[in-house]
Amino acid sequence: MSESEKNNISYIINELGEDRELYFNAIAPPIIQTSNFAFDKVNDLRKAFQDESSAYLYSRGINPTVDILRKKLAALDGAEDCLVFNSGAAAIFASVLANVKAGDNIVSVDKPYTWAQKMFNDILPRFNVTTTYIDGRNIENFERAILPNTSLVYLESPNSWDFALQDLKAVADLAKAEGITTICDNSYCSPLYQKPIEFGIDMVLQSATKYIGGHSDTVAGVLSGSKKMITKIFNSEYMNIGSGIQPFNAWLLIRGLRTLPARLDRITLSTYQLVNFLKQHPKVEQVIFPFDENFPQYELAKQQMKGACGLLSFIIKATDINQIEKFCESLQHILMAVSWGGHESLVIPKCASIKPEEFNVENKEHRMLRLYIGLEEPDYLIKDLQQAFEKI
Secondary structure, rough: HHHHOOOOOOHHHHOOOOHHHHHHOOOOOOOOOOOOOOOHHHHHHHHHHHHHHOOOEEOOOOHHHHHHHHHHHHHOOOOOOOEOOHHHHHHHHHHHHHOOOOEEEEEEEEOHHHHHHHHHHHHHHHOOOOEEEEEOHHHHHHHHHHOOOOOEEEEEOOOOOOOOOOOOHHHHHHHHHHHHHHEEEOOOOHHHOOHHHHHHEEEEEEEEEEEOOOOOOOOEEEEEOOHHHHEEEHHHHHHHHOOOOOOHHHHHHHHHHHHHHHHHHHHHHHHHHHHHHHHEEEOOEEEEEOOOOOOHHHHHHHHHOOOOOOOOOOOOOOOOOHHHHHHHHHOOOEOOOOOEEEEEEEEEHHHOOOOOEEEEEEOHHHEEEEEEOOOOOOOHHHHHHHHHHHHO
């Protein structure tokens, strides 16, 4: 098989890692739901103790079902190896913890994912690790923020509310010149629409709860990188924290991968229809979407992303918080919930994260709603949005 065939997405999703002759030629791989594995020879057990990444010993470490998933996800990211965690937050925690020591500094994009920010603000300061937050849209901000003790640059491109991007190649080049490790949260794009490792980023992580799973029925996180880095994290943070994914959840993600391209294609087509509807609606002040021509970083988005789908934000024309709440509570088919990437469309208002008395109508962010477009018919969703707009 040629290299191009090995890198083909159809091969990765449907065949890579699946040695069907080992399990009765079953089309779907089995769920190896076991906690531990037996050995015939003491020496084999001894070798497993010495290097648990080299043998099936205990499912906290490696497991056959999880291994199939790891091979597929690493290949999709264009990485040498990957680890799969029981949440995206666990992947963030392990990747950061593995690359800082007492006295280090982290440079992070402003307003990262909640649990990344909590780690930077609440946990790492206990060990004298500081974090400098910057507007990552400008490479000069990275240059100014890097200190002699900076060991890590944390990116999220795009982020999941205003979709600010970072120039991944420029940041990677800068960090490598300074001997600094880079991590990028790629949850918005998935590996199909962006591959940060191709731009020189050291590690890429994502919430597999989103597009990889695709059915809103399992929680997981993925961390991909070099074999050396992944082995280092496996032998320390991954095993010590015990945050690896369980075999059944890994199997659900393998199932989700089978339809990933088809789901993203469908969601992408629907998203453009919803964007056009919202841009023309008199009660919408602004639509924020990376592949909209009015998006401030539109050219960079096209340069480093193959596509954008599903997740957008819009600013509603409202005079008070009650109108926003009325709009959300009037939706009949679009559910109000966190996350994205599943079969169902979702909405979440920014004002849910603030106290009602703190609401400021002049603050656009307080009037922001995040919308995820799922697999429903676009007309079905547009009608739901229209009737909710009419209520306000």
